[in-house]
Amino acid sequence: xxTARPAxxxxxxxxxxxxxxxxxxxxxxxxxxxxxxxxxxxxDNASRDGSHRAAVDAHPRVRMIENSSNRFLSPAWNQGxxxxxxxxVLLMNPDAEIWSGTLDRLVALMxxxxxxxxxxxxxxxxxxxxxxxxxxxxxxxxxxxxxFLGPFMxxxxxxxxxxxxxxxxASEREVDWVSGACMLLxxxxxxxxxxxxxxxxxxxxELDISTRLRSAGWSVLFTxxxxxxxxxxxxxxxxxxxxxxHSRSMFLYFDKHRASGWRRALLPFAWLALRLRAEIVSLRxxxxx
Numbered sequence: 001x002x003t004a005r006p007a008x009x010x011x012x013x014x015x016x017x018x019x020x021x022x023x024x025x026x027x028x029x030x031x032x033x034x035x036x037x038x039x040x041x042x043x044d045n046a047s048r049d050g051s052h053r054a055a056v057d058a059h060p061r062v063r064m065i066e067n068s069s070n071r072f073l074s075p076a077w078n079q080g081x082x083x084x085x086x087x088x089v090l091l092m093n094p095d096a097e098i099w100s101g102t103l104d105r106l107v108a109l110m111x112x113x114x115x116x117x118x119x120x121x122x123x124x125x126x127x128x129x130x131x132x133x134x135x136x137x138x139x140x141x142x143x144x145x146x147x148f149l150g151p152f153m154x155x156x157x158x159x160x161x162x163x164x165x166x167x168x169x170a171s172e173r174e175v176d177w178v179s180g181a182c183m184l185l186x187x188x189x190x191x192x193x194x195x196x197x198x199x200x201x202x203x204x205x206e207l208d209i210s211t212r213l214r215s216a217g218w219s220v221l222f223t224x225x226x227x228x229x230x231x232x233x234x235x236x237x238x239x240x241x242x243x244x245x246h247s248r249s250m251f252l253y254f255d256k257h258r259a260s261g262w263r264r265a266l267l268p269f270a271w272l273a274l275r276l277r278a279e280i281v282s283l284r285x286x287x288x289x
Contacts (some may be wrong), residue, residue, distance in 0.1 A: 007039035008107055009184075011090045012080030014073055015052050016045045016235040021095040023055035026062055029092075034102030039063070042094075043080045045070040051094075072201035073180075081195055087188070093181045095234040099124060101226030106184050109223055117189030117218035118210055120178025121226040122169055131230060132163040133179035134222035137211065140258070140266075147250075147277050151284060175222050177210035182228045185209075189218050197256075202236065204249035211257050240282040247274035 011029055015022050022042070029040055042064040044052035056064045065083065067076065081089055088110055090103070101121070110119055123131040138146060138161070145158025153159075160166075167173065183206060193212045196205050210220050236242045251267075251274050259267055 006085040006087070008036040008086060009038055009088050009090055009103055010081075010084035010086035011038055011040045011092060012043065012077060012084065013041070013092050013094050014043045014045060014076040014080070015047060015055075015094045016070060017047045017049045018051050018094040018234050019049055020051070021231060021234055022051050023058055025092065025094050025097050026055055026059045028097035028099070029103070030059065032098035032102050034104030036102075036104035036107050038103070039084055039086055041065065041080050041084055043067065043071075043076040045072070045076055074196040074200050074202075074205045075198045077205075078195045078198065081187075081190065087186070089185045089187060089190075091180065091183055091185065092228075093230065095231040096123075096181050096228050099227045099229040103226070105225055106223075109221075109225070110184065110186060113219070113221065115219045116221045117186045117213040118178065118220045119184040120175075120220070120222050121182055121184075121228050122222075122224040123179055123181055123228045123230050126229065126231050128229075130169050131179065131181075132165070132169070133181070134167075134169060134173065134175040135163055135177060136161075137176045137207070138162040140263075143254075144273070147274070148280075151277075151281050169222070170224055172221065172223050172225075174219055176214070177207050177220060178222060179230075180206035181230045181232070186218075189213055189216075192216060193218075199252055200249050201245065202242070202249065203246045204253045207253055208256065211253075238285050240278070243278040243282045243285075244275075247278040250274055 040062045042052060042062060044066045046067055046069050056062050077091055088107055110116060120133050123133045125131050142158045142162050146162045149156040150159040193216050197208050200208055251271050254270050
């Protein structure tokens with residue numbers, strides 16, 4: 001008895017109350033697949049707006065798993081990766097859509113570059129401007145400067161260095177990490193280093209997986225050959241709770257990857273600084289509203 005050949009590419013989308021954006025995302029995948037065969041799986045985290053059912057009804061080839069509660073991002077990504085078998089897994093936010101290029105080109109790039117474990121396309125904001133995906137891991141000084149100056153003075157030198165602003169993102173380049181809004185992973189590399197650390201419920205999960213892959217000798221690559229349009233913040237918004245979750249994830253990353261030796265003495269200060277930053281940014285958002 002023959003077994004079905006796995007698709008060329010699995011696409012895992014974690015959805016939570018995204019309204020019409022999920023259906024746009026699924027449409028773009030169909031239109032921009034190229035010659036790649038797709039296995040598209042939506043993991044819905046107990047949406048209440050019906051977005052998941054309406055979108056999947058409009059795309060009958062798409063599979064869906066409905067969770068009874070919100071498992072957040074990393075746990076749901078792992079759930080989707082376990083439920084697929086393709087050699088490459090595209091993780092994509094539901095408020096993103098393939099804007100230019102084709103998915104088969106992403107697969108081809110991975111097959112041409114066997115040392116690459118993680119590939120990130122060019123991401124554009126909703127207004128079409130490039131989003132600075134493909135960044136470096138900041139130094140401690142850059143991280144502090146970006147954390148406190150970035151929300152109020154986005155063009156400060158710390159943020160510019162962290163975002164690699166000298167680069168126009170018109171060329172392929174190896175980077176430290178790419179945005180989780182859309183990223184392609186090699187399953188063999190995940191088999192080697194493990195799936196996402198589920199302690200990163202939201203935020204910094206792409207930093208963690210990129211760091212682990214690079215530490216194991218794999219490369220992280222940015223390519224402008226495929227472009228993604230990303231609305232951003234549709235599921236999460238900019239609430240105080242989200243800012244606190246962001247600070248928790250950044251502290252976890254520092255503790256896990258950067259706080260060796262004498263730096264462990266900085267952990268209490270890092271926690272206080274990140275918590276303070278979350279409260280300041282939350283206050284800024286309330287004033288702006």
